[in-house]
Structure formats: C-alpha cells, structure tokens
Amino acid sequence: MIIMNRIGNKLKKLRHDLGLTQKEMAADVISVSFYSKVERGFHDIGAEELIQILEKHGVSFQEFFAEPKKNDLNTKKLNALVNDLVKAANEDNDIEITNITNQLMQIEPQTSVTESLVLQAKVISSTHSKDSLKKLSNTEKKKIKQLVFQKDIDENGYLRIVLISNVMEIYTIDELTFLIKSIIRRYQDVAKLEKEVLIALSVLMVNYIDFCLQQNKINLCKEPLNYLKKLPCIVELALTKILGKYYEDIIEGKKEEADKIKKVLTISGYKANVERMKR
The missing domain is CATH 1.10.260.40 (lambda repressor-like DNA-binding domains)
Structure with a gap:
C-alpha cells in the first residue's frame, strides 16, 4: 500500500x-x-x-x-505559502501577510509565479483601506494582469484563481466578468475538481458577487450564484455557501434573513468577513 x-x-x-x-x-x-x-x-x-x-x-x-530537486522543493514551499497567504487574507492578518511576502521574495530563482504572489500580497495587505489601489502603481497593476495570463500561472489553475480572487479591484467590471465567465466554463465538471480548487472557486464567486453589488450590477450575480450552489456541499465550502445565501437574500430584498446570517457569522468568529460584506 x-x-x-x-x-x-x-x-x-x-x-x-x-x-x-x-x-x-x-x-x-x-x-x-x-x-x-x-x-x-x-x-x-x-x-x-x-x-x-x-x-x-x-x-x-x-x-x-528521481529525488526532488531544488525546483521541486520550491514548488512545495510555494504551495504552502499560497495556502498561508489565503488563510492570512481571510483573517486580515497583516503581520502574517508581510511575513509571507518576505518569504516569497527570498525564493530563488524568482519566477513569474513568485513575482505575481508578491504583488498579490501587496494588494491583500492594503485592501482594508478605501484608497488601497493608490498604493499600487499603474505599472504594477498592468504587470499583475499580464501575470494572470502567463503560461506557468495558467497551468496552475489554483494559483490563477487565487490571484484573480484577490486582485479584482484592478479590473473593470467588463474585464472581470469576462474572466469569471471563462473560469466557470472551464470548471463546469465540479465533481472532478480537487478540494483546494473547489475552495478557491467558491471564494472567487463570493468576491465577484460582492464586487458586482458594489458596482450596482445585480444582473451579473445570477450566474456565479448558481455556480456556487452547484459546488458540492462539503464542510470546507460551508462559509462561502452561507455567504452566497446572504448575497442572494440581499438581492431578493430579504433584509431580515440577511441580517440573521450576518449575526450568526459574527457570533461564529467571522467578524472581519461581515465587516467587508455588502450592506
């Protein structure tokens, strides 16, 4: 065995x-x-x-x-740092995000993947303030968009999804909608997806729905909401599915139901998530 x-x-x-x-x-x-x-x-x-x-x-x-070479070890370390970055972002842990950023910058050789993750970490660490995008130069924004479509990012679906999920604000609503529709088409067969990809996709859908509501584009929320419902009911997706129900209640004008969900989330320790949610 x-x-x-x-x-x-x-x-x-x-x-x-x-x-x-x-x-x-x-x-x-x-x-x-x-x-x-x-x-x-x-x-x-x-x-x-x-x-x-x-x-x-x-x-x-x-x-x-053959035994793993340095590049293999770097890949394992990179995957671990990605998971840590996602966790730190969800917890709004700026100290840990800075620590992860420093570790990413120390990986040799620097590839487009590590460069993109460093930029991504900069975006995440600054998303708590209203002028977060001002901390990124136009050159950095352009580079992030380019990195999303580079070959080594595209081959690693998980990294690409995580990256897009955390840098949405650099896109116009039309650009972002095109990306989301493309991703939904690519990952239609959800039964064959690995757990980490399912989690990343669920976070992406929730973030996109929130982005659309912030832009008053309610008509764009139906497809990602339906896709979120299509994802399997596993414990790892419980939070994102609950958030999906919250946004659905907001869209349908069920304020009391939405407020109940926010209250449960706050009591359960997700205050940071609640504070970022569309009111």
Missing part, C-alpha cells in the same frame, strides 16, 4: 506539473476511473502501463523516480 501511495502521489504531482486532467494523463493507456484510483492509492499500476504513460508525456522512468 505504501508503494501504491508513493506512485499515486508522484503521478498526481507530475500531472499537476504538466497541467493535465486525469483523462489527459491516462492517455488511453488505462481507463480514467482506474487512473483516478491509482492516484488515490486504491489500485496498483503495472510497470508496463506506467512506462507507457510516462513515455506519452516525454518523461523517463528514471526521471519519474
């Missing part, structure tokens, strides 16, 4: 590095359902099938089992 888990984990990591779906990774060598179980450690895979899959993607058997 340990060997099965190791191979499954390495296949999953390789698939993420290549930016492939499970279907694309299986490459018709084995069925998608069987491949999925291999990744999760439920099934073993024969050496012949494994070699065929690796050859389909230009990876040698030796490369696959």
Whole structure:
C-alpha cells in the first residue's frame, strides 16, 4: 500500500506539473476511473502501463523516480505559502501577510509565479483601506494582469484563481466578468475538481458577487450564484455557501434573513468577513 501511495502521489504531482486532467494523463493507456484510483492509492499500476504513460508525456522512468530537486522543493514551499497567504487574507492578518511576502521574495530563482504572489500580497495587505489601489502603481497593476495570463500561472489553475480572487479591484467590471465567465466554463465538471480548487472557486464567486453589488450590477450575480450552489456541499465550502445565501437574500430584498446570517457569522468568529460584506 505504501508503494501504491508513493506512485499515486508522484503521478498526481507530475500531472499537476504538466497541467493535465486525469483523462489527459491516462492517455488511453488505462481507463480514467482506474487512473483516478491509482492516484488515490486504491489500485496498483503495472510497470508496463506506467512506462507507457510516462513515455506519452516525454518523461523517463528514471526521471519519474528521481529525488526532488531544488525546483521541486520550491514548488512545495510555494504551495504552502499560497495556502498561508489565503488563510492570512481571510483573517486580515497583516503581520502574517508581510511575513509571507518576505518569504516569497527570498525564493530563488524568482519566477513569474513568485513575482505575481508578491504583488498579490501587496494588494491583500492594503485592501482594508478605501484608497488601497493608490498604493499600487499603474505599472504594477498592468504587470499583475499580464501575470494572470502567463503560461506557468495558467497551468496552475489554483494559483490563477487565487490571484484573480484577490486582485479584482484592478479590473473593470467588463474585464472581470469576462474572466469569471471563462473560469466557470472551464470548471463546469465540479465533481472532478480537487478540494483546494473547489475552495478557491467558491471564494472567487463570493468576491465577484460582492464586487458586482458594489458596482450596482445585480444582473451579473445570477450566474456565479448558481455556480456556487452547484459546488458540492462539503464542510470546507460551508462559509462561502452561507455567504452566497446572504448575497442572494440581499438581492431578493430579504433584509431580515440577511441580517440573521450576518449575526450568526459574527457570533461564529467571522467578524472581519461581515465587516467587508455588502450592506
């Protein structure tokens, strides 16, 4: 079982590095359902099938089992810092955001991913004041928009979603709506999405709905609200689904119901979230 888990984990990591779906990774060598179980450690895979899959993607058997290099270690550290950044942002923890920013700047070599995350952290750390965008230069805003569409960001769907979710204010409502519609189309099959991507998508939808309400664009809220409802009912999405219900009540004029939700959230320790919500 340990060997099965190791191979499954390495296949999953390789698939993420290549930016492939499970279907694309299986490459018709084995069925998608069987491949999925291999990744999760439920099934073993024969050496012949494994070699065929690796050859389909230009990876040698030796490369696959090689020990992680510095770039691999950087990727793990980067993913951990991204998760810490999201957590710190949700908690409005400016001290921790500054600490994460410093760690990101120390990663060598600096790539477009780390550069974008440093800029993202600057946006997050300043979103608590009304003139937050004044702290970003036009050059920085332009660079963030460019980084969102660079290849290494696009291949890592999770990072791209997190980035857009936290820098919405640099976009016009039309630009942002185009991005959201594109993301919804790309991630239609929610049953096949990993948990971290589901969480990032749910946060993105909530932030976009709030942005639309701030711009008095209520007509743009229907599609993201429906998508949020479509996401699975798992405990990790409880907060964003509750926030979605709050915004739905606001849109439908159910003020008393919306106020009840705000009260429950405040009592439950989400005061910072409540203070940022559309009133």
